[in-house]
Amino acid sequence: MAFTLEQLRGFVAVADELHFGRAAARLKMTQPPLSRQIQKLERAVGAQLLVRDNRRVALTAAGRVFLAQARRLLVLADAAPEQARRVSSGSSGLIRVGFTAASAYGVLGALLDRLSDELPDLDVDLVEMVTREQVAGLLDEEVDLGLARPPFDRATFGSRLLHREALLIAAPTGHRLLGAGPLVTAADVASEPVVMHSPTKARYFHDLVVGAVPIARGNTVHAVSQVLTMLWLVAAGRGIAFVPESAARLSIEGVGFVRLATAVPEPVELHLLWLRASANPALWRVLDALEDHAPPP
Incomplete structure (x- = not known):
């Protein structure tokens, strides 16, 4: 047998007041229907929750344990409609x-x-x-x-x-391109070994670089998909790489950066x-x- 939220609220009110009359007044109801709610709840739970006689009302050991869970269920039940509204509106x-x-x-x-x-x-x-x-x-x-x-x-x-951001050349520290000026042209890098973007896994950057720089097929020494991997390979002296400007924030030891001159100043x-x-x-x-x-x- 299931119990209802109304029965839980009635039980919590009686447990708080330890008096059926005061609990009924708090719930804006009369005492007889409140007593029936508690009786139905105890039947549904299968345990006596309250000891009551003409002089006093007290919680049983089972009632004390059940009270904590009843309060938790009521908090969840009261919060559920607001949470549903927030999810429906997208704010949660x-x-x-x-x-x-x-x-x-x-x-x-x-x-x-x-x-x-x-x-x-x-x-x-x-x-x-x-x-x-x-x-x-x-x-x-x-x-x-x-x-x-x-x-x-x-x-x-x-x-x-x-x-949007610029396209940079990453080169090993001490490389000639790093001292060539604020901008390096496509002609300056045409003969350099290149750590290239994968044409399948990093197609966007591959096509962007190919459109900006005439890289000979034989100049590609590696093709990878992740910028961090490229920078480690550059640090190892495997070649230069073309990376977004934000990659300079990684500060990989042994790697320097210089801006590539492109038709669109910030092509990425x-x-x-x-x-x-x-x-x-x-x-x-x-x-x-x-x-x-x-x-x-």
């Missing part, structure tokens, strides 16, 4: 964010700070993914929001430019990406909160 709930490793170098932290300020009750799960994995994760509804590189299917996905783009058909109400609140967000340079 869960947002799962996919991000590229390079986006974590400054951009991700600032974005999370903004969400903490604007939506403090929102839970955020983070998943590191390259862009193609984010696209698949959004389609499968494994993530709700991506920090990804273009291009995207505009019919399926909504996107918003979040951040990072976008917010989401599924247009998403049913997660928290996503739309997040997008509103980030409407005018621009991470610090």
Whole structure:
């Protein structure tokens, strides 16, 4: 037999007052129906919770244990409607964010700070993914929001430019390019051995670099997908690499940076990406909160 919230509230009131008359007055009801509630509750629980006679009301040992759980259940029951409303409105709930490793170098932290300020009750799960994995994760509804590189299917996905930055050359400390001036041209690096972005796992950066610099096939000594791996290979003297400006924050020993001259001064783009058909109400609140967000340079 199940018990009701009304029976729990009646029991807690009697336990607090240790008097049926005062408990009934507190609940704005008469004493007989309150007594019947307690009797039904005891039958449902299968234990005597109160000792009562004409002189006193007291909790049994079972009643003392049950009282703590009854209070907890009532707190949960009272909080549940408000929590449901908050989740429905998107001010609470869960947002799962996919991000590229390079986006974590400054951009991700600032974005999370903004969400903490604007939506403090929102839970955020983070998943590191390259862009193609984010696209698949959004389609499968494994993530709700991506920090990804273009291009995207505009019919399926909504996107918003979040951040732009320059393209840098990472070179071993003491390399001639590091002292060549504030800008290095494509001609300056044409003959250099290169740690290159993978054409499949890091397609965005691969295509961006190929479009900016005429790299001979024989000059590519390694092709990798993660910027941090590139920098370690550069530090080991394996070649130069082309990385987003934010990668300079990593301060890898043995690696220096110089800016590459490009047709667009800040060609590296990072976008917010989401599924247009998403049913997660928290996503739309997040997008509103980030409407005018621009991470610090």
